[in-house]
Amino acid sequence: MIEVAKLSKHFGSKVAVDKLSFTVAKGEVLGFLGPNGAGKSTTMRMITGFIPPTSGDAKVCGISITENPAAAKTKIGYLPESAPLYNDMTVIGFLRFCAEIRSLSGSAKRDAVEKAIETCFLTSVAHQSIDTLSKGYRHRTCLAQALLHDPEVLILDEPTDGLDPNQKYEVRQLIKRLGQDKAILFSTHILEEVEAACTRAVIVDRGIIVADGTPAELIAQAPNGSLTDLFRKVTTTDTAA
Amino acid sequence: MSSLVIFRRELKSYFAQPTAYAIIVIFLILSLGFTFTFGEFMGTGDASLEYSFFFWHPWLYMLIAPAVGMKLWADEQRNGTIELLGTFPVSTWSAIVGKFLAASTVTLLALLLTFPIIITVNYLGSPDNGAIISGYIGSFLVCCTFVAITMLVSACTRDQVVCLIVSVSLCSLMVLCGYDAFTRALAKATSSATVEAVVSFGVWDHFSSLSRGQFRLQDFVWFVSFIGLCLLGTSTILSAKRA
Numbered sequence: 001m002i003e004v005a006k007l008s009k010h011f012g013s014k015v016a017v018d019k020l021s022f023t024v025a026k027g028e029v030l031g032f033l034g035p036n037g038a039g040k041s042t043t044m045r046m047i048t049g050f051i052p053p054t055s056g057d058a059k060v061c062g063i064s065i066t067e068n069p070a071a072a073k074t075k076i077g078y079l080p081e082s083a084p085l086y087n088d089m090t091v092i093g094f095l096r097f098c099a100e101i102r103s104l105s106g107s108a109k110r111d112a113v114e115k116a117i118e119t120c121f122l123t124s125v126a127h128q129s130i131d132t133l134s135k136g137y138r139h140r141t142c143l144a145q146a147l148l149h150d151p152e153v154l155i156l157d158e159p160t161d162g163l164d165p166n167q168k169y170e171v172r173q174l175i176k177r178l179g180q181d182k183a184i185l186f187s188t189h190i191l192e193e194v195e196a197a198c199t200r201a202v203i204v205d206r207g208i209i210v211a212d213g214t215p216a217e218l219i220a221q222a223p224n225g226s227l228t229d230l231f232r233k234v235t236t237t238d239t240a241a
Numbered sequence: 242m243s244s245l246v247i248f249r250r251e252l253k254s255y256f257a258q259p260t261a262y263a264i265i266v267i268f269l270i271l272s273l274g275f276t277f278t279f280g281e282f283m284g285t286g287d288a289s290l291e292y293s294f295f296f297w298h299p300w301l302y303m304l305i306a307p308a309v310g311m312k313l314w315a316d317e318q319r320n321g322t323i324e325l326l327g328t329f330p331v332s333t334w335s336a337i338v339g340k341f342l343a344a345s346t347v348t349l350l351a352l353l354l355t356f357p358i359i360i361t362v363n364y365l366g367s368p369d370n371g372a373i374i375s376g377y378i379g380s381f382l383v384c385c386t387f388v389a390i391t392m393l394v395s396a397c398t399r400d401q402v403v404c405l406i407v408s409v410s411l412c413s414l415m416v417l418c419g420y421d422a423f424t425r426a427l428a429k430a431t432s433s434a435t436v437e438a439v440v441s442f443g444v445w446d447h448f449s450s451l452s453r454g455q456f457r458l459q460d461f462v463w464f465v466s467f468i469g470l471c472l473l474g475t476s477t478i479l480s481a482k483r484a
Contacts, residue, residue: 050327051483073330080328084321088254100246101329145325 001026001153001183002047007056008207009042016042018207019056026152029179031198031215032187035235039207040187041081044157047185048078060153074102077146081157083139087131091122091141094130095148102149116144119174135162143171147178154178156186160193172197191227194218205235243331247339251313252346260309261347268305268351272297273358289368290376294358295452298380299444302348302387303412309347310391311404313340314479318399327483337475341385341392348384352377372454379451382464383444387412389471396478419443 002024009017017039024030034040045051047058049069058065063072086094095116099109117126120140125133130141139162146154159175160168168190175184175197188194194201195215203211203218211218211234215227222230255261272294276282280293287293317323326336362368391408398404417423419440428436440446447460 045324048328050324070330070332073328076328078325078328080321080324082321084323084325086250086254086322087320088257089250093253097246097250098325098329101243101331103242103330 001061002155002185003059003062004043004047005057005059007043007046007058008054009039009046009051010054015207017046017053020204020207020209021056022202022209022212024153024183024185026183027180028200029175029184029186029198031194031201032185032204033189033191033194033201033231034187034204036189038204038235040204041157043204044078044155044185044187048076048155049073074149075152077149077151077154079143079146079154079156079159081161083142085130085138085142088129090127090129091133091137091144092117092126094141095144098145098148104149112148112150116148119147120144121170136164136167139163140167140171152182154182154184154186156184158188159186160188160190168193191231194227203231203234210234243329244335244339244342247331247336248343248346251340251343255309255343255347260312261350264305264309264347265351265354268301268348269354271301272355275301276358290358290362290373291452294355295376295380295448299383299416299448302380302384303409303416305351306344306348306384306387307391307394307405307408307412310344310388311395311401311408313344313392314395314475315399315401315404319401333476333479337392337472337479341389341472344388344392345381345385348388349381352381352384369454372452375454375456376452379448379460382451382461383448386415386444386464386467386471389468390415393471393474393478396475396482415442415444417443419445 004020004022006019006021007017008015008019020039020043022030032040032043042051046053047060047065049065049072052066057067060072061075063075065072086097089097092113095113096109099112104112117123120143122137122140122144125137130138133141139159143156143159146156154175156175160171163171172193175186178184179197179199186197198215200212200214201218202209211221211230213221218230219225219227223233275297276290276294280297282293285293314323317326327333359370359373362373363370387408390411391404394408394411395404398407420443424436424440427439447463450457451460
């Protein structure tokens with residue numbers, strides 16, 4: 001469902017993403033790992049059509065994001081890294097706006113908003129203004145926005161960042177559940193999350209894939225049988241570079 | 242269609258915060274205040290609004306329009322919501338149009354709320370109402386031009402204050418360019434061709450004929466193409482920033 005082919009992004013002379021290729025099939029949850037600045041967010045921004053790639057292409061449900069961005073974007077639900085929201089709106093107002101912009105109207109809109117609020121446990125704050133929300137609720141509101149139109153592809157940039165352990169657990173369960181009939185790509189720093197929620201994981205470093213496999217395969221490659229060791233072995237620290 | 246959704250959201254956001262109310266109230270106080278004080282509306286005994294009322298509009302808009310428009314893209318870039326907007330299935334162009342129309346609507350509302358002056362002038366004398374309507378149209382076009390300039394500046398920066406300062410400067414330049422005192426000084430220093438070129442860049446050349454009740458095609462073409470160019474520029478800047 002997500003096909004990334006030789007995707008590259010250069011910022012001036014700096015290569016952020018270097019001919020990255022991978023696929024995510026339906027029913028698969030791909031964990032996207034890597035140190036800060038490895039090009040994870042840049043890759044996700046290119047797949048979602050926010051920034052154009054320097055070269056290469058990404059296809060979502062067979063639709064090229066560079067050739068037909070409007071059609072490809074309808075297939076994607078995207079949670080950006082910092083969970084940006086319009087602070088002057090209420091939670092329900094924001095979700096209604098997102099539903100409208102995705103061409104939902106009438107009862108389809110009402111149902112979609114209601115379902116997203118329920119899935120993300122937002123019922124208690126639905127009529128609250130977004131700028132009064134705590135970080136966990138903000139994050140979940142943005143996640144609700146990504147699930148609203150029941151997309152076939154979910155791209156989540158650090159979906160559990162800033163959540164408390166209970167919320168992290170809930171989001172992981174949610175990703176697992178949604179992953180059964182969607183293609184999900186999510187980035188994370190938390191390695192235990194990979195074992196908990198992913199069917200497959202790739203580790204990127206400086207824009208290239210340095211490890212790829214199921215969590216079990218990755219652990220087998222690790223010198224001491226832990227993902228952390230593998231992560232430290234295959235990636236470079238920013239102080240070393 | 243998606244322009245309409247964005248237009249509604251922006252408009253709601255203006256009225257969810259004190260922004261729109263503050264702007265409308267201040268515009269009304271200043272525009273009507275100037276009319277009755279410096280404009281000597283009562284003293285001249287002239288049943289027209291050209292000098293007493295419309296004369297002040299470009300001066301007010303050069304402050305009001307940037308205040309309305311400064312958040313349009315600056316805020317979006319600061320909060321990161323531009324990333325949401327950029328990944329929704331809407332084109333940049335429809336977002337630009339929606340935002341521009343929302344900001345223009347706020348200023349249009351402020352302008353329309355000056356209607357008591359029309360009632361007053363009709364009560365006191367028998368003015369040429371056609372000229373008044375044309376003055377209102379001209380005034381709104383000047384305002385839209387300034388909103389479009391602000392939008393262009395807003396796309397360049399994530400800082401609303403920077404946007405405000407820069408767009409106020411640009412708008413005041415356009416107001417000064419065709420202002421009589423300024424052109425007289427310029428005429429002494431340079432050739433008449435230069436003066437003409439500078440004057441045609443200013444808003445007075447196009448606004449004063451409309452505020453007198455004169456419809457000239459060239460003025461409409463000037464306003465519309467200026468606005469169009471600013472919106473196109475906005476689109477170019479936004480796409481260049483993402484690349």
